[in-house]
Amino acid sequence: MEGETFVSDLASTVNATTLIDAPRGIMYDRYGHVVVDNDLELSVTYTNPSRTTSSQTMLEIAEKLEPLIEMDTERVTDRDKRDYMLLKMEEEERYELVTREEREELDGVSAEYQLEIERITDEQVESLSNRDLQVAAIFREMARGYANSPQRIKQRITDEEAHVISENLDRLPGIDILRDSSRTYPYGDSFHAFFGSTSLIPSERIDYYLARGYDRSDIVGTSFLEEQYEEVLRGQKAVVESITRREGSQTIDREVKERLGQRGNDLVLTLDMELQQRLEKILDDEIRKSGNSFISDRSAYAVLMDPRTGDILAMAGWWDRGDRNRDSFADHSGNVHKVFEMGSSVKAASVLTGFHAGVASPGTRFNDRTIYLPMTPPKRSWNTSGFGWIDDRRALEQSSNVYMFEIGMRMANCYYRAPNASCGWTTGSGGTIERAYQDVRNSFSQFGLGSETGIDLPSYSSGLIGGSESGGNLLDLMIGQYDNYSTLQLAQYIATIANDGYRMEPRLVREIREPATDPDEQGAVVKKFEPTVLNRIDMSDTHISRVQQGLRDVMTRGTARGNFANASYQPAGKTGTAQVKVAVGQGDNRRIVDGNTQSLVGYAPFNNPEIAFAVVVPDVKLGSNGGRQGIAQEISKSALEAYFELKETRNGATPIEEPLLEDINMN
Template identity: 25%
Template sequence: MSPPGIGRRAAMLLGVQFGLAGVLAWRMRDLQIVQGDRYKLLAEENRINLRLIPPARGIITDRTGALMAGNRQNYRIIMVREQARDPAAVLARLAELIELPADRQERAIREMAGRSPFVPVVVAEHLSWDDVVRVSANAPVLPGVEAEVGLSRFYPDGFSTAHVVGYVGPVSDADLAKMESPDPVLQIPRFQIGKTGVEQRLESELRGEAGTLRIEVSASGRVMRELGRAEGTPGRDVELTIDKGLQDYAMRRMAGQSAAAVVVDVTNGDILALASAPGYDPNSFVFGISSAEWKGLLADEYRPFANKTVTGTYPPGSTFKVAMALAALEAGVVSPRDVVSCPGYTQLGNRRFHCWKHGGHGRVDLRRSLSQSCDCYYYEMGRRLGPDRISAMAHRLGLGIAHDLPMPAVSTGNMPDAAWKKAVKHESWTTGDSFNYGIGQGFTLASPLQLALMTARVAGGIDLAPRLVRAVGGVAVPDPAPVALDIDPRHLAAVRDGMFAVSNEGTAYRSRIVDPAMLMAGKTGTSQVRIISAAERAAGVTSNEQLPWRRRDHALFVCYAPYDKPRYAVAQIVEHGGGGSAVAAPIARDILLYALHGGLPPLSAYPAEQRDAIEKERLAMPPEGQEAAATPARDPA
């Protein structure tokens, strides 16, 4: 029989053991049942990573569905430093198979050095399928190198649509700094966003939403396998009002010029062309523009990066006489039959304001003032109206307004009044200011878009708003209900008659359309960029051809057709082109005819004596889809 003390000690030990077992059981129950979901989640997060999958960017098309910005497969080569072991040696072997300059190899090595050894780095992209095949066939001697495929932006028309569509580029720190709460997808290396044009202004619609990729990783973070993926939502497609064929023709017609042309549908405000010459190739920015190309674009005095159609502002010159005539009629300071005497100048104190015609136009009524572009008539209208009434009419016609378009830096222009001069120049308005206002000079500035809209409103009698987007994501942007322009129809008819006389009797007679079904109405304009001194005027004004390019006048022309049933309006400017009738009017007429015919018009639309020259001019134009091969040599500045 065992001693009693031993039994008591055993019982105590047994009790302690049972107590410890109970505590462990309770804790295991707490960990596995009560907090099981929490710890399971923590374990999954340690084992599984989520990565974002870039969404496919929405495409941009013209009004007919023709592609203006799309996506295409981008074959690229990636390298994992850990697997390559000797990245420099592997890159050297890779350079024997594909084009891989030394500076790109050095950049890849720097990128790999700045990342974890198991993170892939892009060493080459935008490769051909043949390049991929060569790399894949030599995989045994290229450790750590893989070929993969993604999507990159592509602009099939390059030069002709660059200013409208814009381009995309990698997200920069400056881009992120402008955003209050950046989309996580923007953190993806080399992710691209819109930098200018429609690509920039409709970025949120075009970008889409990222997908997710679930991958299993080791404790060190190395990818082990893919567990699943959820595809993202592609960006929404955007359909523009632009007619790509017309846009391309306008760009080719302006080849070799620093110029801009805008075409507007008179019935609804749709913009069919926003052509700014010269253009540039947006694909260069997607693929990585070279230093030489970049410097060449910046050095070009024709400013290929500038979108002259909406950001460029110019003294409208005599094209502004359309607005002046309406302002005078609406204010009742003149009737269509009233005459003003033009001796060739208007005297104001000891200063003379000259008409463009040295001997003057004699007695001039409204119709003749437009057809012959008499400056003295509009000096007098400026005197009678004053700046406030001129400014008010200009705004009714769409001038001096930054119109709501999905384009960056849409200009307001300037249609001043007396308060503007007091606030900006700290001076009172003078009669001389009104004289300059009357002929579209002085403080007056307008963009080609605004001049096209002015012409469309006058032609159709509708208070149009310009429209550039027809549909987003397949949902049509509704046409605004037409609203009549708040101008007496009789006054509009009188000004239209004067514009008809410009093209068929007056300053633009040589650029007339002879097809009876498509007769054109228009207004020429020449805006000075220099001051003509009294001494030069006395000795004889120097012709534009004798001046350096930058000191020549701007050439302008606005027009619409058909005269009896208006459909399209065009505004044309040629920077430092000289006379509007000689330089801008022929280009605008050709663009207008192309719009009316939906393609090249028959030669019968032109005056008989010009048809041979027109045919030769067509043959000399760059081929479709191409800009001029080289910009002509400039005159010395």
């Protein structure tokens, strides 16, 4: 009976639903320290009610908003400025940019617009006032939004800006203030890179996220842990429904209903933040102590992990590219993305490979002397006079190159007897050299050298394989001077030997928990990640035990005895020095400088390993040129001492005075 009345009421009622982002889950270290938190803040947004809203209307709103907020104009591009200038022009001014004849010849409105943009002179662009740039910055963000979806114009608005905007919302259609949050890092740059970053959905992945129920304006994790655990960390959005009834142009009633959102689930990491801070300081101290020891860039990388579980306890990188004005030299991600020739630190894998191939066995002795092969430079150990007849343990202890060469040659059917003797190995069509390369690399991959580590990150390096499979390069492969590996791969390799041949999957997250209501407590466990065995290497317990004894010899009476012989924590390990050539200078001044990459791998205690480590210090000058030797050993020694000291006494990680705020990326 009153159908017309209800139809009229319906026509005058506007129902708008807005989804408000909830804070992301936070991250804890293994001892409950909050390492990634949320900073609650306010954002000013614009919701375009229709795809048909004109640019001119949006510009008018931007001009009204401009006096109320301070915008960062650094992101306003030259094209943004020209678009803004065209919108400000009268129709007659725009017609003066392009003649009628030119418009008739152009193919469509888009071509006309492009030509108008080009006709605006650089002088006109440079004449824009600061107010113009502020308006252009606001309009730029408004135009990037989608219909019926709040688009952030500015995050972290001040209380004063929030008050003045609130007082003027009635004359700013589509503008609103929403509760928002951004990431904060209580420990600054410590491990910061691995936490990852967030931003608007990248354009190349928009379809992926839309198919999973995301909105185009959502903030998502775009790297490292934030990306890897996006589905866990994202919060449940709040829903705000606004029902407005109008008579003519007047609002007579407005009702707002809100369904609260929920913060995302939390991550408990394997990270020991106190140990991480100690490790970062050790790298910083040792690199600075080394002075002018580096050929060009100064850098060092270190990974500490539990060989029994794969837990990453600390992972730090330090890199100075010569920019002394940098606030931080942190390069933690270099542990998983940068690869190097690791030198003799891989020789434990070489010996085990020889044992498994049957070309050597525990106690086998080879004559360490200079080897001469056709079309190959003389091959010898670091002790140019040779070590004479030595067995496998002595070869590891003194880092014999020739012992590893003999293993490689025998795997390629080369039994070297006298200077310039023919080896009998063949190349091409699956010859013995090619088979030897394949067998060695297959063996090395079981330890994690040249294969995927399995760490819970969206991307990492699996190493770099050398290209030319010649006989001489095969020998270099056996001593870690051909294929390239990451520091994490090196740590996984030595952890596999420490763990009696079981290769564990490295992991950064051990638990997922519900968001806690009490800020001083953690929520209930949603999922607990158990340690994962990736594989058991194809070597016998007897062979592994023999190599473990050789690694202990390295630290007690071998190449690392000076730093570790009397260590109470009884380490085992292997030193490495890879020869490198680094190009420095520009143009006519460009030259090649010889140097080395220092490395050390190991674990402790020898009889019951609970920590494995890998340290890499690239591109150090030769000792004869002023390079400091033993940097990797000094870093390793200090890192192990820090680990065992913290087992006895803990003071807790030290937060910085003001938590580091996330660098908001609205692009």
